[in-house]
Amino acid sequence: MAALPYWRLSGFYLFYFALLGATAPFLALYFHHLGFSSARIGELVAIPMLMRCVAPNLWGWLGDYTGQRLLIVRLGALCTLLSFALIFVSQSYAWLALVMALHAFFWHAVLPQFEVITFAHLREQPERYSQVRLWGSIGFILTVVILGRLFEWLSLDIYPVALIVVMAGIVLCSLWVPNAQPSSQGRKLLSGGFLEQLCSPGVLAFYGCVALMQMSHGPYYTFLTLHLENLGYSRGVIGLLWALGVVAEVLMFLAMRRILLKFSVRRVLMFSFMLAALRWLLLGSFAEHVGVLLLAQLLHAATFGSFHASAMAFVQRSFGPGQQGQGQALYATLAGIGGAAGALYAGYSWNTLGPTITFSMASVAALAAAVIIAARLQEDRPHT
Template identity: 75%
Template sequence: MASIPYWRLSGFYLFYFAVLGAVAPFLGLYFDHLGFSAERIGELVAIPMLMRCLAPNLWGWLGDVTGRRLAIVRIGALCTLLSFSLILFDKRYAWLALVMALHAFFWHAVLPQFEVITLAHLRHQAARYSQVRLWGSIGFILAVVGLGGLFERFGLDLYPAALMAIMAGILVASAWVPDAVPEQRPEPIGQGGFIRQLCRPGVLAFFACVGLMQVSHSPYYTFLSLHLEALGYGRGLIGLLWALGVVAEILLFLVMAPLLARFSLRQVLLASFIIAAVRWLMLGTLADHLSVLLVAQLMHAATFGSFHAAAIHFVQRSFGHRQQGQGQALYATVAGIGGALGALYSGYSWASLGPLWTFAIASLAATAAAVIIAIPTQENRV
């Protein structure tokens, strides 16, 4: 790693995913603290996901056209912080919806472009991406454990300030990272432009699975903390349980390079989808048993870790260097569509059907993804 700015890249991932560590377990709790119903919580959580459908493609196109990806990352980080600071002025539903939309528009500009910069630095060491990305998982752990203890002791009124402090860390880290340009490698023979590359059967199947996987994760990200709190778990323990899942994810990232050398991307994705289907059933039916909950959290290594690492590699292989930004942006967009649909369904399902059926629907979505990726196509050589 001596030839790449390992610690600078890693520092950015640490702060970026620390924001996710502050959002995933605690945003729903914060909205519940403000007195919103499950339906309204689902809608507010869905809004950033919906912005993920628009923002990455716009910023991805801009990055590919201008080549100024790092400038986009830095502007996005600054505007994310400024936009979210508007939450300090009002807590009504309409204002919060505006804040969720505005800050997400800029936040979702950041990661797809930074993924291209990271892979450009790594060049022929792309299999070592997981060793950089694991620092994002460490940032997530620090956030969920630290904030879990903080909120248990001092309450959720501190939530906006805590999140803004982490967003400021993204801005500082982006200023520390040197720029890099993707390698000018030949375009894959016979693939043509972005649309033609996208329309190959194997690529379309992959993106359908990405959307379904994010649908399946939505009850987990939106309501797991509320679910566990209703079952009697304290906020400190809830933070530790979230951290356990990410520890498993880190361990998976450490061995991802040899796993990808031994198994195809398609095999890794299939295993991730099957494990996700089982995991959601466990959380929906047996989360009151701590031992089962611990096993379910360890399964995060597959449902997020191996899935995300394999997906990033798939996108890199499927698009030429001139379409890398658009490819990574489309991955974020499809994930956003799935996440938004999942957050909406889980909000209404949670209120009317309860946790068991909400997680059962999530399991069905993951199962559908497994079926799609398991069906061979002429070009589905993932």
């Protein structure tokens, strides 16, 4: 068996999620810097998430049909860079909406296909996924800390340039990654087509809960930075707080191999959803207290770390080798639908209902997902 190209895979994740670290905390702040209202900010942030509802399924089908997943990753990374560079042409609302839609169409082609390539390299060691994926979290941490300090020293006008640099890193890393194809050897071959596997017990319920989890993150990814600025925190401190959450995520990824060997995916998902419900209540009502804010950020270990790793394990075991691209794409699509809904409701409710109610709505969404998982997902045995 070929050796795992650990650093090549990890390097790609580092730059890919460095881009998320540049957008999640700072994109809304940049649009605010340009003078847009909270409603317009919510709409602009929602556009890439809406594209996530369309693009991954097209690219996922194409990847499964042609098998050219690495080519899709490389072209997607390059077109993301080229289309985002159009932001330098104009900064009107309509033009920014076009740039958000166009670059997201290609950006969301990349990760689902790369996840399939990663699991193909892992072969019979899928529990090692978190050890590779944690470098994405490290990339996120480095970006939020560096950019948080940079925006304290310099104007937010340099923000698009910072994103272009990170996107160039994604392109270069995609050229370094070796190809691999999913194999049916050494694992149970699932019979039936994609739709038949999708209708297996608990699978549709799982995907619905993916949407609810991402919807619950809407206020967090759209307005947390502005929320903390209004409470008196500096941009440098806010960058460190974002980084703290991802440090907790990295530690969780390091532990996930042992956790998934000991506990079922169903139990890990339920645990993640319940802690997400608690986290949003803390951020909405008690973020002015530093100790509570630190605890809330540490809970990112559950709301993203354990949730994402266990969700990837669920998708990987629920579909056959020829369906993995579509399974990953549907995960990205439902996450996009939920994320867009979260960004939109947060944008419209932030000024009218306030942060406390907005985050409370997020808490209800996460709690609903916990109930659905408890009721609909079958208890599975941990990996052995």
